[in-house]
Amino acid sequence: MSRLPRMLRDQVAEWLADYQDVGELPAADLPLQSLPMVWASSSYVARSCIREPELLHDLVTSGDLERPYDDGEYAARIQRALAGVTDEDTLNGELRRFRRRALVRIAWRDLAGWAGLEETLRELSDHADACLGAVVSWHETRLRERFGTPRDDAGRAVGFYVLGLGKLGGRELNYSSDIDLIFGFAAPGETDGERRSLANQEFFTRLGQKVINSLNAQLIDGFVFRVDMRLRPYGESGPLVMHSDQLETYYESQGREWERYAMIKARVVAGDREAGDAMLQALRPFVYRRYLDYGALESLREMKGMIAAEVARRRLEHNIKLGAGGIREVEFIGQAFQLIRGGRERGLQERSIIRVLEYLGQHNALPGFAVRQLLEGYEFLRRTENRLQAMKDKQTHVLPEDPFDQQRLAYSMGFDHWDRFQERLAEVRRHVHDHFDQVFAAPQAEHGRQEHEQPELGDVWSGTVTGEAAEAVLGANGFEAPSECLERINAFRDGSHCRSLTETGRGRLDRLMPLLLGAIAAAERPDATLARVLDLLEAIVRRTAYLALLVEHPMALSQLVKLCSASPWIARHLALYPMLLDELLDPRTLYAPLRRQALARELRERLDAAPGDDLEQRMEVLRQFKQANTLRVAASDVAGVMPLMVVSDHLVDIAEVVLAEVLDLAWSHLEARHGRPTCRVDGEAAYPGFGIVAYGKLGGLELGYGSDLDLVFLHDSRGEDQVTDGDRPVDNNVFFMRLAQRIIHILGATMAGGVLYETDTRLRPSGRAGLLATTLEGFRDYQQEKAWTWEHQALVRARYVAGPEALGEAFEGVRREVLAQERDADTLRREVRDMRERMRSEKGSREAGQFSIKQDRGGIADIEFMVQYGVLSGAARAPRLLRYTDNIRLLGELSEAGWISRDEAGLLVDAYRAYRARVHYLTLQEEPAVVPAEVFGELSGQVAEIWQRLMDDD
Numbered sequence: 001m002s003r004l005p006r007m008l009r010d011q012v013a014e015w016l017a018d019y020q021d022v023g024e025l026p027a028a029d030l031p032l033q034s035l036p037m038v039w040a041s042s043s044y045v046a047r048s049c050i051r052e053p054e055l056l057h058d059l060v061t062s063g064d065l066e067r068p069y070d071d072g073e074y075a076a077r078i079q080r081a082l083a084g085v086t087d088e089d090t091l092n093g094e095l096r097r098f099r100r101r102a103l104v105r106i107a108w109r110d111l112a113g114w115a116g117l118e119e120t121l122r123e124l125s126d127h128a129d130a131c132l133g134a135v136v137s138w139h140e141t142r143l144r145e146r147f148g149t150p151r152d153d154a155g156r157a158v159g160f161y162v163l164g165l166g167k168l169g170g171r172e173l174n175y176s177s178d179i180d181l182i183f184g185f186a187a188p189g190e191t192d193g194e195r196r197s198l199a200n201q202e203f204f205t206r207l208g209q210k211v212i213n214s215l216n217a218q219l220i221d222g223f224v225f226r227v228d229m230r231l232r233p234y235g236e237s238g239p240l241v242m243h244s245d246q247l248e249t250y251y252e253s254q255g256r257e258w259e260r261y262a263m264i265k266a267r268v269v270a271g272d273r274e275a276g277d278a279m280l281q282a283l284r285p286f287v288y289r290r291y292l293d294y295g296a297l298e299s300l301r302e303m304k305g306m307i308a309a310e311v312a313r314r315r316l317e318h319n320i321k322l323g324a325g326g327i328r329e330v331e332f333i334g335q336a337f338q339l340i341r342g343g344r345e346r347g348l349q350e351r352s353i354i355r356v357l358e359y360l361g362q363h364n365a366l367p368g369f370a371v372r373q374l375l376e377g378y379e380f381l382r383r384t385e386n387r388l389q390a391m392k393d394k395q396t397h398v399l400p401e402d403p404f405d406q407q408r409l410a411y412s413m414g415f416d417h418w419d420r421f422q423e424r425l426a427e428v429r430r431h432v433h434d435h436f437d438q439v440f441a442a443p444q445a446e447h448g449r450q451e452h453e454q455p456e457l458g459d460v461w462s463g464t465v466t467g468e469a470a471e472a473v474l475g476a477n478g479f480e481a482p483s484e485c486l487e488r489i490n491a492f493r494d495g496s497h498c499r500s501l502t503e504t505g506r507g508r509l510d511r512l513m514p515l516l517l518g519a520i521a522a523a524e525r526p527d528a529t530l531a532r533v534l535d536l537l538e539a540i541v542r543r544t545a546y547l548a549l550l551v552e553h554p555m556a557l558s559q560l561v562k563l564c565s566a567s568p569w570i571a572r573h574l575a576l577y578p579m580l581l582d583e584l585l586d587p588r589t590l591y592a593p594l595r596r597q598a599l600a601r602e603l604r605e606r607l608d609a610a611p612g613d614d615l616e617q618r619m620e621v622l623r624q625f626k627q628a629n630t631l632r633v634a635a636s637d638v639a640g641v642m643p644l645m646v647v648s649d650h651l652v653d654i655a656e657v658v659l660a661e662v663l664d665l666a667w668s669h670l671e672a673r674h675g676r677p678t679c680r681v682d683g684e685a686a687y688p689g690f691g692i693v694a695y696g697k698l699g700g701l702e703l704g705y706g707s708d709l710d711l712v713f714l715h716d717s718r719g720e721d722q723v724t725d726g727d728r729p730v731d732n733n734v735f736f737m738r739l740a741q742r743i744i745h746i747l748g749a750t751m752a753g754g755v756l757y758e759t760d761t762r763l764r765p766s767g768r769a770g771l772l773a774t775t776l777e778g779f780r781d782y783q784q785e786k787a788w789t790w791e792h793q794a795l796v797r798a799r800y801v802a803g804p805e806a807l808g809e810a811f812e813g814v815r816r817e818v819l820a821q822e823r824d825a826d827t828l829r830r831e832v833r834d835m836r837e838r839m840r841s842e843k844g845s846r847e848a849g850q851f852s853i854k855q856d857r858g859g860i861a862d863i864e865f866m867v868q869y870g871v872l873s874g875a876a877r878a879p880r881l882l883r884y885t886d887n888i889r890l891l892g893e894l895s896e897a898g899w900i901s902r903d904e905a906g907l908l909v910d911a912y913r914a915y916r917a918r919v920h921y922l923t924l925q926e927e928p929a930v931v932p933a934e935v936f937g938e939l940s941g942q943v944a945e946i947w948q949r950l951m952d953d954d
Helices: 006-022 029-041 043-051 053-061 073-082 088-111 117-147 200-216 244-254 257-263 273-287 295-313 327-341 353-362 368-392 403-412 418-440 457-462 467-476 482-494 503-521 526-540 544-552 554-566 568-576 578-585 596-608 615-638 644-674 732-748 776-785 789-796 805-819 825-843 860-874 887-896 902-924 937-951
Strands: 160-164 179-185 241-243 267-271 677-681 684-686 690-695 709-715 720-724 773-775 799-802 850-852 930-932
Touching (some): 006 403, 029 368, 053 088, 088 117, 117 267, 117 368, 160 200, 179 244, 295 418, 295 503, 353 368, 403 418, 457 467, 482 526, 503 526, 526 568, 544 554, 568 615, 596 644, 644 690, 644 732, 690 805, 709 732, 709 776, 732 773, 825 860, 860 902
Antiparallel strands (some): 677 684, 690 709
């Protein structure tokens, strides 16, 4: 008592005297030590104990005051409390007594400092769940006794469920919260009563009314919960109860943004949980859009604006929930990310705002310091809210004006004086509001509102300035052909894509275009950039969430213009896959492509967020992963921050990570149907493996943008009993053939995210006439006895890229064995040269003065064929030639082996790099790999001289 501030000490002493007039204090040290602090902080707890002295004795002697309750404990306790209750009046009285005991216990543990915030919120929510569950069950039982069991048209029993929204749904209830509920039932029909039946709608409406009355009615013992049904479809004018199909139809056709916001926390809190969970699952696409919905940010901003206006109108600045920097702003920050990104990141499909903020920090969506300040602020504000409401069991969020209550609140929050509490509260609210502004401030809010004397680009878009005046504005801003640019702008603005926009969509476009035109005008090639950006906009303009993204994020807009200016390939890539616009938000990740291990982690996280049994969704995730990471590589490429060889390394990493996952995905699908392949080798059971060998650019570590994958599929099934071990067994060869087909399908199927990779399997043994999946033994035999020289040339660049390690080592052994054969040098040279001449005649440039970088004399193919000839002719004597599959390192090995001089190897390496760099550049410019002959005239002549020395007979 001596530690209490004087005015609180006097009040507690008076209450103690009142208590001792009606009972004796329990003889327990810990409760007695905490009693002054608890009673000083809450007149509700003190008066409840005085009114019912046995309540405190029961809490102390039972030990309930000193321990947290387990999950389900409230439900078990209320069932015992209501056992034997047969009339409604008794039910309602028991519920209120149960509530008083629960709230005194929870408040005591909270105010004494024995329970943290999360425990307090969880127990308050569990208590509400238990009360709801018990009341629904009690009334439903009585109604069924009168009218029978509700059934659907097929005679199945129909269940009633209660959805809790808001703080109840999030298990974040405070002491005096309303509970926001929606009532539903599984299906229409009628009850099977013998004397009287009711339509299911009427039965469950009566049930809902009974539940509300038992909880909400203000009786002599108070109420249990204030029930708020206004969040149901159509609000107060809508039916009290709707069946699941009606609910789903409503949200699909009429659901508004604020209802998406409300449904984030929706949880089945009572009744038929299976039916309720099915309903929530059906509504998930309404709440969490598959695309990045930046339009939600605008809607939340408007909602917060209305709240702010109401706060100002009612002078609620000191409201710690609704005022600036209050609880609602913390919730809005987390829920903005949930609505925008939750469809793509299942980690955000979370009801607890604490978990959401932690997730945002872990995934760098918010800076670490911001997350810390928001979590600290949320805890402080929620504890303040709880202590404020626990004082008198009143629903309030407004700081007290009475000095006594101010002292009480400050003391309960751990402050000696009200002024110090206010200082800390002001600091917390300032931090929260600053972070709220960072997320919600409209970055372009003032654009277009400033008066200007001279016409601007925004006036050209709006049509305020037309004709020659508009052309003059465009010319003054750096556009080289202003008349053509104006024609293009007008055609886009007046075209069908824009005319069909909704009012909201048109508003977003009108806010975006002046910003976009300004950024384009500042680009290096504004005319070409304008054409590319408008082509992209035509592809995305009807999906106005992407317009919102660009309006909301100036950085994304500037990166879009920068990349479109640098590369038409990137512009077209973004137009085909607009979900990639999200990648433009953060240059730190856009220009920092991931390497192998980081790519594998990112893909695993993306797939873990997708439903495990939804193959189509997982295929779409793979495509989004590939497209996003290819964009990062291309962005770094055009920005000049990555050399050519590293570009290919990144593209190879992406392809191999994808192939490994596709193999696992396809294998799991077939194993689930047919079991695992087995065989017997020398009487021992064995489990054959399956692997993927890459030829061509992937095998040679020289992958480019849009490269096909040349793949060969191998397995090592052999011996006896080659059959799968599942319920529907098939021959191993059939299993592996279907596995290869499934891999090709997953890679090549056209979906919203495009095609993963085009594949070419013609390099397998016997080409198109051969088996799609070949045994390793069969592969060896074919290479040794039937393969053409050009197939051995291709094998030089072959590399094992996915599958079990043992099979990979076995393949490498076969590859070495085949390539290390002794060959007649003259015959080999003639066959390689003849193949090259046929290629040149078929694919070389036909125009004088033009040089095909890949196919003309002295180009890429000449270098590749020389390398292949060198390896095939020298590997028997120099096994080191078989260590690598890429041309750059192979040229180094050929030089070390003495096949060519160091200078010649250096020249060929320089030429090969220069050629490939130009091909990469031309690919990003969407131009053919052909340049004027003089560009590489000297270099191609030097390469041709080496070819003549090495490959010609003379």
